[in-house]
Amino acid sequence: MTIGTRIQTLRIQKGYTQEYLANQLGISRQAVHKWEKNETRPDTDNLILLAEILGTTVEYIAVGDIKSNNNKKSIPLWIKYIFVIIVTAVITFAATVLYIANQPVSFDAGACGGGFATAVYDQYADRLIEDNYFYLTRDIKDKDVVSISPVRETRDVKYEGKAIYMSFDIVYTFGDFTSKTEKISFVGERKWIQNYKWRMLEL
Numbered sequence: 001m002t003i004g005t006r007i008q009t010l011r012i013q014k015g016y017t018q019e020y021l022a023n024q025l026g027i028s029r030q031a032v033h034k035w036e037k038n039e040t041r042p043d044t045d046n047l048i049l050l051a052e053i054l055g056t057t058v059e060y061i062a063v064g065d066i067k068s069n070n071n072k073k074s075i076p077l078w079i080k081y082i083f084v085i086i087v088t089a090v091i092t093f094a095a096t097v098l099y100i101a102n103q104p105v106s107f108d109a110g111a112c113g114g115g116f117a118t119a120v121y122d123q124y125a126d127r128l129i130e131d132n133y134f135y136l137t138r139d140i141k142d143k144d145v146v147s148i149s150p151v152r153e154t155r156d157v158k159y160e161g162k163a164i165y166m167s168f169d170i171v172y173t174f175g176d177f178t179s180k181t182e183k184i185s186f187v188g189e190r191k192w193i194q195n196y197k198w199r200m201l202e203l
Helices: 003-014 018-025 029-036 044-054 058-063 077-101 105-131 133-137
Strands: 145-160 163-174 179-192 195-200
Touching (some): 003 058, 018 029, 018 044, 044 058, 077 179, 105 133, 105 195
Antiparallel strands (some): 145 163, 163 179, 179 195
């Protein structure tokens, strides 16, 4: 496509006549006609005015660079910066989540210091008894279980890799005021910071 053809195409797209375009440029209609027939070419000043009137760029009229056409507006630089910042933040957050989630249990133990075993016991003991109540009472017959209580002083917590092993004594209290003590054990798979998926080990 020639310069003349681009001028003519843009003029027609805008619905302008040669005479109207000439009046806007302050030249004769014949001059516009010669441009479109590629008999002559507009000078720099007229190219600038043409680009403004026809809603395009000087580069597009002169060389046909479609990417330079005003009809395709570029994204402002500040929006690009914000986009980069958001993407970077999301990637950093996702990487942090994956990093923490895949740490061994020793990561939690290090964060808790010497109170790790106590912290895990206090967080999970009562819930583990409640979740496994049916299993813990399945073999008890002829007596009504009033309560099952964990014994904090008997807690024992060990860990290896992403697995954590916890055992402690429980005291069954029956309706006839008698009691019974047993040790129960659980293994937990680390999911997040001090957050584990537990299963009970056989008594």
